[in-house]
Amino acid sequence: MMSAMDAPARTSADIRRWRRYLAAERAEAAVYRDLASRRTGEEREIMLALAAAEKRHEQHWLDLLGHDVGMPLKGDVRTRFLAFLARRFGGVFVLALVQRAESRSVYDRDDHATATMAADEQIHEEVVRSLATRGRNRLSGTFRAAVFGANDGLVSNLALVLGVGASGVAAGTVLLTGVAGLLAGALSMGAGEYISVRSQRELLEASTPDPETAHALPNLDVDANELALVYRARGMAAPDAQERADLVLARLAATGVTEGIDPDAEAASGDDLESHGTAWGAAISSFCFFASGAIVPVLPYLLGMTGNVAVVVASVLVGLCLAATGAVTGLLSGTSPITRALRQLAIGFGAAGVTYALGLLFGTSVA
Template sequence: MPGSGTPESDPPAHHLPARRPSDIRKWRRYLADERAEAATYRDLARRRTGEERAILLALADAEKRHEQHWLDLLGDDVGRPLRGDLRTRMLGLLARRFGGVFVLALAQRAEARSSYDADEHATATMAADEQIHEEVVRALATRGRHRMSGTFRAAVFGANDGLVSNLALVLGIGASGVSSQTVLLTGVAGLLAGALSMGAGEFVSVRSQRELLEASTPDPKSATVLPHLDVDANELALVYRARGLSSEDAQGRADRVLAGLAATGAVASDLGHDDAPRTDEQSDLETHGTAWGAAISSFCFFASGAIIPVLPYLFGLTGLAAIAVAAGLVGVSLLVTGAITGLLSGTSPWTRALRQLAIGFGAAAVTYALGLLFGTSVA
């Protein structure tokens, strides 16, 4: 968003140290990056409407002000326009092609990398702007993270489980010295068994959760007895107290419901359940969707991960070569899923990627060692 400072609050250019060739090169780089970032926000805004579009355009305007600062400093030394750095150009390309929460997460990290607060040639206002920009983009990205949280959790959990469990199974069996055909059949069986188990477990989980919530939903028939309640006793307040409202709030709500009933004669269909506190289970249910949808998604996500360790055997590789290729393919997949998780969660993609890799290879190493211990030799 636009900075809170004013031009008068920033130190004038003639108070800064003398211009050096290295300064001019740096300013030109800053100028290119500001132009690229402004273009990225405009590209993102084209894919949105309403308030989100207005916010992104305001960010682009702020980057335009920063661009003007470097133009003023450069003067006649502005030279030919430079291209932004590789990360900024990639971010712009993704913004033009996709523009989803993934790009916003990348933009959030880009804003966090600003070095203006440590640069003597950047104003305090510009440094403050960049800090606030990070929070603005974080808030925009958070909206998307909330919308995709249930699907993302299922995708990461299912794919990662398929990668690790089937790699461990294939390596453990392969190290025991059995034939490659046996390893292939074991891998395919592990894929089907795991995917079916994941799908069935997710179906039962979501269905059971829905049934529990349905049991907690007020019976519409109960509302029909409201006209016959003892107004002086007003036991309707007990309903709201049981739902978590304080005694005073429950009494006030009950009085309003009965007063409205006396005035209009209309009967609430659910005893005013909309005023009850929202439970975590209800929020979780909205992110999971239907039981069948969750089951099918979990099956597909697990299978997509579990097929990767089997690929070398499907293409005819055997022995140590097949094991090495399977481990390599899974390793790359674990790095990718970990990096994506890190980016979308606003943390370091490298840290998350290496953590995923360490966990997956750790589990596979244990089963491989057991296969060597109890088997004969690698085929």
């Protein structure tokens, strides 16, 4: 890549491309400023620094264009939509979209962009990825339950409804089967999540240091210093464990305050417990998520549809829902929403198709 001074002679195509780059840099800087306006502290400073970097890129294209800069252009549709979201929302979804936008930079393939600009764009992607990761971590537990529960309800009940319907039974029987599948599946999901979260919390509680142990510290044999064994049991090397134990006991001798044998471990365990939520909360949310997905294949039968019409409508509705959840997953993960939507459709309809074929086979054999 060349610097602005060494760049080849301009052409009409170059000028048009530079003007598009200029508009994109201005739009992206505006996105970062809008995101900064919705944040405080360190995240705000990071967003403003990214906006300043885009401003430097903007100046590069202004210098190249000179008198050919012309009237300001609008950014592309994706960037303008991103700006709209940033002004009104600014959450992890927007950051995931910004991360994906940064990954589409073409500066490393354009001779008129500098190597520094191309490197900036790569680093910007990593900065935004790191910021988005914070939101993804906060969202991951709930999001996993929502996607898993809703998709399980969509696919399992569609497979159940299509399989029973293909066997040739009456529409009323299909409806009853679908409702029974909804209730049975939702209750099973809720009970399973309750047991799972409750069991995990109990395991974490069993691994949390006992605060009462701190009262034993003043009576420890300083020469033997068995406190070092605690740290060695937690994975520290023997010299590090001894150093940590000596520090704790020295602080105790100086202040007379027993602060626990490892406040950091206690805090971490507390955070783990908090991040897993309550067992009842997990159970209720899983019940609702599954039911919200499982009701979709039943809707045509609730509305009085029968036969192939009900099958087609149920399949279309489920397909739209699967595509939507796949696209959202793709957006949040910073990958292609279309690819993730197609993956969801393939998996969901694959499972339902097998069940439908078995239902046809079973119905034919009975007849």
